[in-house]
Every structure is written in structure tokens, then in C-alpha cells.
Amino acid sequence: xxxxxxxxxxxxxxxxxxxxxxxxxxxxxxxxxxxxxxxxxxxxxxxxxxxxxxxxxxxxxxxxxxxxxxxxxxxxxxxxxxxxxxxxxxxxxxxxxxxxxxxxxxxxxxxxxxxxxxxxxxxxxxxxxxxxxxxxxxxxxxxxxxxxxxxxxxxxxxxxxxxxxxxxxxxxxxxxxxxxxxxxxxxxxxxxxxxxxxxxxxxxxxxxxxxxxxxxxxxxxxxxxxxxxxxxxxxxxxxxxxxxxxxxxxxxxxxxxx
Amino acid sequence: xxxxxxxxxxxxxxxxxxxxxxxxxxxxxxxxxxxxxxxxxxxxxxxxxxxxxxxxxxxxxxxxxxxxxxxxxxxxxxxxxxxxxxxxxxxxxxxxxxxxxxxxxxxxxxxxxxxxxxxxxxxxxxxxxxxxxxxxxxxxxxxxxxxxxxxxxxxxxxxxxxxxxxxxxxxxxxxxxxxxxxxxxxxxxxxxxxxxxxxxxxxxxxxxxxxxxxxxxxxxxxxxxxxxxxxxxxxxxxxxxxxxxxxx
Ligand SMILES: Nc1ncnc2c1ncn2[C@@H]1O[C@H](COP(=O)(O)OP(=O)(O)OP(=O)(O)O)[C@@H](O)[C@H]1O
Ligand SMILES: [Mg+2]
Numbered sequence: 001x002x003x004x005x006x007x008x009x010x011x012x013x014x015x016x017x018x019x020x021x022x023x024x025x026x027x028x029x030x031x032x033x034x035x036x037x038x039x040x041x042x043x044x045x046x047x048x049x050x051x052x053x054x055x056x057x058x059x060x061x062x063x064x065x066x067x068x069x070x071x072x073x074x075x076x077x078x079x080x081x082x083x084x085x086x087x088x089x090x091x092x093x094x095x096x097x098x099x100x101x102x103x104x105x106x107x108x109x110x111x112x113x114x115x116x117x118x119x120x121x122x123x124x125x126x127x128x129x130x131x132x133x134x135x136x137x138x139x140x141x142x143x144x145x146x147x148x149x150x151x152x153x154x155x156x157x158x159x160x161x162x163x164x165x166x167x168x169x170x171x172x173x174x175x176x177x178x179x180x181x182x183x184x185x186x187x188x189x190x191x192x193x194x195x196x197x198x199x200x201x202x203x204x205x206x207x208x209x210x211x212x213x214x215x216x217x218x219x220x221x222x223x224x225x226x227x228x229x230x231x232x233x234x235x236x237x238x239x240x241x242x243x244x245x246x247x248x249x250x251x252x253x254x255x256x257x258x
Numbered sequence: 259x260x261x262x263x264x265x266x267x268x269x270x271x272x273x274x275x276x277x278x279x280x281x282x283x284x285x286x287x288x289x290x291x292x293x294x295x296x297x298x299x300x301x302x303x304x305x306x307x308x309x310x311x312x313x314x315x316x317x318x319x320x321x322x323x324x325x326x327x328x329x330x331x332x333x334x335x336x337x338x339x340x341x342x343x344x345x346x347x348x349x350x351x352x353x354x355x356x357x358x359x360x361x362x363x364x365x366x367x368x369x370x371x372x373x374x375x376x377x378x379x380x381x382x383x384x385x386x387x388x389x390x391x392x393x394x395x396x397x398x399x400x401x402x403x404x405x406x407x408x409x410x411x412x413x414x415x416x417x418x419x420x421x422x423x424x425x426x427x428x429x430x431x432x433x434x435x436x437x438x439x440x441x442x443x444x445x446x447x448x449x450x451x452x453x454x455x456x457x458x459x460x461x462x463x464x465x466x467x468x469x470x471x472x473x474x475x476x477x478x479x480x481x482x483x484x485x486x487x488x489x490x491x492x493x494x495x496x497x498x499x500x501x502x503x504x505x506x
Contacts, residue, residue, distance in 0.1 A: 040363075119350075127346035130308050135360045135408075136335035 023218050029140045030148050030214075036141055037149060044146040051112050051147075051213075052154030056161060062107055063162040066099050067091070067169030075178040084180045088188030091170040093197060100163040101201045102249055105155065105208035109241040113216040116147055117237035120220025121230040129221070139221075148213045155209030156202040163201065200256050207252065208245050215241040259284050260305065260416070260448070265314035267300060274300050276472025278314070287442050287449040289459045291494065292469035293503065298452040299343055301469065302418045305450065306338050307331050336364060339409035343420040343452075345401040347393035347408070353380070354389040357407045364412070379407040384433055398425045406434065410441065417441065419451040423458045435461045456495050460484075468494060470503070 037044065074090045120143060123129050132139050167189065174180040219237040223229045260282040267275040274297040282288045290298050303309040305316060307326060315322045318334070326334055347356050357376045361367060367375075380386065383403040393401055402425055409417055422438065423431035435458050441447040453459050459466055460480040468476040468491050476483075476491045483495060493501035 123348075126349075127342050127344050128348055130303070131340075131342060131346035131348070131408075133308060134306050134335055134338065134340040135363065136332045137359070137363055138332070 019218075022222070023214060026140075026144070026214060026218050026221075030145055033138065033141045033145050037145060040142065040146075043142065044149050047146045047150035048154055050115075051108070051150045051209075052157060055108055055111055055154075055158060058107055058111065059104055059158050059162050060165050062103060063100070063165040064169040066103055066162075067095060067166030067171075068173045070094055070099060070166070071170035071173040071178065075174070075180070084178070085184050085188050086191075087174055087178070087180050088171075088185040088190075089192050090188075091174075092167060092189040092193060095166045095170070096163050096197050096201045098201075098249075100159050100166055101204040101208060102245065104159050104162045105205065105212065105245045106242055108155065108158065108209075109212050109245060110238055112151075113212045113237045113241045114234045116213065116216030117219040117223075118230055118234045120217055121223035121233040124221060124223045125226055125229060144213075144217045147217055148210065151209035151213030152206050153209070155205040155212070159202060159205040163198070200252075203256075204249060204252050207248050211244045211248060212241050215244065259317075259319065260450075261315075261317040262301075262305075263315045263317065265301070265304060265316065266312045267297075267304070267309065268312060273472055275304075275311070275314075278469070278472070278474055280467055280474045280477065282448065282450055283464070284448050285442065285446050286464035287438065287451060287462050289451045289453060289463040289466045290469055291453065291456070291459055291466060293494070294454070296469050297472060298469060299420055302340070302420055302450065302452060306335060306340055306418060336360075336412065337415045338418065339412065339414035339416070340418040341402070341405045341409045341420055341422055343424070345393075345398075345405040347401055347404055349393050352390050352392055353385075353396070353404050356393065356404060357411050360408070360412045375411065376407075379411050380404075382410070382437060383407045384430060399427065399430060402426060403430075403434070406437075413445065415448060417447050417449045419449060419453075421453055421455075422451060423453065423455045431455065431458060432461075434458075438462045456497075 070091050071087065074087055074094075075084070078084060078087060078090075120129070123143075129139050129143075132142060171182060171185050174185045175182050216237045219233040219240070223233040225232075262278055262280045262282075265275050265278040266273075278297075278301060280288075280290075290301065292298050300309060304311055304324070307323060311324055314324070316324050323331075323334055347353075348359070351359070354373070354376055357379055358372050361372045361375060365372075377389070380389070383406050385400065385403055385407070388396065388400065388404075393404065396404065402422070406419075406422060409419075417438075419438065422434050426434060438449060438451065439462055442449060449462075451459075451462060460483075463480055465477055465479055466483050467474050470490055476486065476488055478486065483491060486492065490502050493503050499505040
């Protein structure tokens, strides 16, 4: 039984390092393929629409409520301790630095990361990726780079929308339910607003976008075993990219603010 | 000329190719026959570099292509066309885009010329009016023919056919046999076909090779196959469940 456990842990660890190595190789291949990005740029545009434009309704919906709830919660915690003119400050910082990027990334990981893994996984098990190769077309160039570029560019843009909408949501709740005037909320927001906070949030979004696209593609390419395998890859893509987003969030925060 | 020398390949414990030796002459059609699961598709995939062997060499005009990477592999593959057993059509693209992909990617031909070539290839495989249809809407036999049109779109020197006639009605199957023969006679294409269809193998082949237990155990012309005493080959072409080859 002891040996069983050891070999179980051993095989899990081996799998983990194989995956780390595999992702590193994939990232290297992406970088080497960047010079050819503008050949077949229409593929990148398609992915930008899918990842960016089509995610927008969901992101807006999530962000309104994120802003609203952070307004309510902050007001509750401020009650009797902190003057309400700091409500806008607190909500603004929380949204721009943390909530906007992380929640947007988690939502996109669920929607887009899953779709990437499912699509590429299906292509893998139905030999479409092999077929691309026999046509002398590099799947990294044709499939991965467009998704990666769209991920790292569209996530920051989505986060900008998310920040804006969340702050609006917070403002409305502040005015209607917490009885803080719009003027007070906005001047609080402006008081300690640093452009560097916004850029920190957008930098996170850039990294998160890279994580979602890379993990989605990696899991897709790794798929074996038919429809069941596609299901497994899809789940893994979402779980792994979500975990990595949270870990990366912590790492980036400790570098930028630690 | 393609020379396959002592090719070995295992997947885990499953020894699929166990020392394959086979020479494919230029301008000829060589057909590989053998049991289901016998490694025919795996062998084809080695020839186009989709699968790397555990050991052994594949020489094309004297160069070992199993060592090819990146640029060289890309160049090599442009000389090949491959029809997949499963057709492997891109399901996000229309039939027209599937067939034209290689041309759009590797040539600078104007769009109307590419459309013209695609239409011509689709006509060759007996398809009309499906240009703008997605593969999901096609029957299995139609998919196979689109796959065939895609394989020949770039006028390759070598064509690998993985079960070109499986899933086609007998009349269409014969039309495909005829097409394979024409590719050879008119365009001097070198072909390797994999098939279970013995009638087709007799028609299209200059030589037939049988793979059994990971090795090529017999190579000969269709006449030699018909008259051989080799009990394994006989059992296979006659389709008998009893004999040296165990059915189950
Ligand atoms: N990518 C792979 N990973 C693991 N095993 C594989 C892989 N590809 C093929 N095999 C195994 O190799 C063996 C030969 O497969 P192959 O597809 O070449 O058979 P085949 O001769 O083409 O059969 P059929 O006539 O049914 O198409 C099978 O046992 C198969 O399970
Ligand atoms: Mg096969």
C-alpha cells in the first residue's frame, strides 16, 4: 500500500512536470511563429470577435453585479467607522486592481478556454490536426497563434469595459441604496486614483489572457480518446486556467504591490 | 522512389510495426493490404512524417525523411497528398475551402483560378453543387471524395490513399479506382494505397504488399497475388475466417 501511494504520487508528479514542459514548448513555438502573424490574419480577427466581442454581454452582466455588490459590502463595512466619501475610493481600487481583471478572466476561462479546448480537442481526435500538417500547414501558426494573440489583446479590452461598468454599477447602488451622492462617490473615486493601478489591472488581464489561450490550446492538442477525451480536456482547461489565474494574480500582486 | 527500411513502431506495449521493409517504385501504385488493426494507417502516417518511428528509416530519393524537421518537412509535405481513412475534413470550413486550403496557403494564384481548380478537382471525384456546404451535411462517401479532392488539389507527386473506396457504392468505388489509375497514367503520380477492397487492389495496383504481424510478408503483382501459394495471403484475399490468421 505504501509503495502504491509512492508510485501514485510519482506518476502524478511526472505528469505535472510533463505538462509544465509541454506548455513551455508550446509557448516557445508560439513565439517562433509570431513573425508570420499577419499571414492569415483573418483567423486572428475571427478569434478576436469570438473571444472579445462575443464575451462582452456576459462580462457586462457580471460586472454590473460585481460593482453593485462591492458598493453594498464596502458601505456595510464602512458604517460608523469610515466616512462614506471614501466609498468611491475603496470600490474603485478594488474593481480596477482586482475584481475587474480576475472576475473577467474567470468568466472568459469558462466560456473561451472551454471552447478552445473542445474545438482543438475535436480536431485532434478526428485527425483534422494531422490533416493540416499533411497540407504543410503548421497548426501552431494556423490554430494557436490566432487564439493566443486574441487572448492577450482582448482580455485587457474586456477588463476596461468591466471596470467601467462595475464602477457604474457601484455608483448607482451608492446613490440609490446607500444614500451617497454621485458627486461624493466620484470625488472619492478620483481622490486616490492612480493610473498605475489601472495599468496593473490591465497587465494582469494580459497575462490571464495568455494563460486562458495557452492552456486551452495545450489541453486541446493533448486530447486522446474520442468524445470522452474531449470532455476531459475541456474540464481540465477550465480548472487549470482558473487555478493558474488565481496563482498568477497573487504573484503579480506581490511583485507590483508587495 | 520510397524505401522503407526496417521500420519499428510500438504504442506502449502494442508492437504495431516490427521491421517493415518495402520499396515503392516511382510512377507506380503500391497497395498495402492486411488485417484491421494491422498497422496500415500507422505505416502511411510514417511516410508523411505524422508519426516518428522508434527505429528504422524511410528514404525518399535517398534521403531519410524520418530525420526531417520544420522547413524540410513542410517542403516535403507539399509534394504529398493524403486521403485520410476518416476523411478528416475541417468541419469549420466549407467543401470549397477544404479543397482550396493548400492552394490558398502555398500558392499566390488569384482567387478565381483557385476556385476553378477546386471545381475541377471536385468534378473529378464526381461532386457538384456542394461547394458551399459544410462537411457535417455530407454523407460518408461524399466526405471521402472531398478528402480525395483535397489530396489531389496541389497536383502532388505522391498520393497516400487510406481506404479510398471504403464506404462508397460499387459504381462510385469503381469511378475512384479509375481516377487513381488516371492519376498514375496521366500525371505520373506515385501512389500508396491501403485497402480491404481486394477487387480495387487488383485494379489499381502495380504491386500489392501484405502486412502481417508488423512485417511485410508478401509483395507481388496482382497476378502473383492471385496465383500465390502463400497460405496467409490466400486466406486473406479469399476472405476465409479459418486458417493461419485467427479471426478472433
Ligand atoms: N496514435 C496512436 N496511439 C496509440 N495507438 C495507436 C495509435 N495509432 C494507431 N494505434 C494502434 O496501432 C494499431 C494499428 O492501427 P492502424 O490504424 O494502423 O490499423 P489499420 O491497419 O489501419 O487498421 P484498419 O484497417 O482498421 O484501418 C492499432 O492497434 C491501434 O490501436
Ligand atoms: Mg487504417
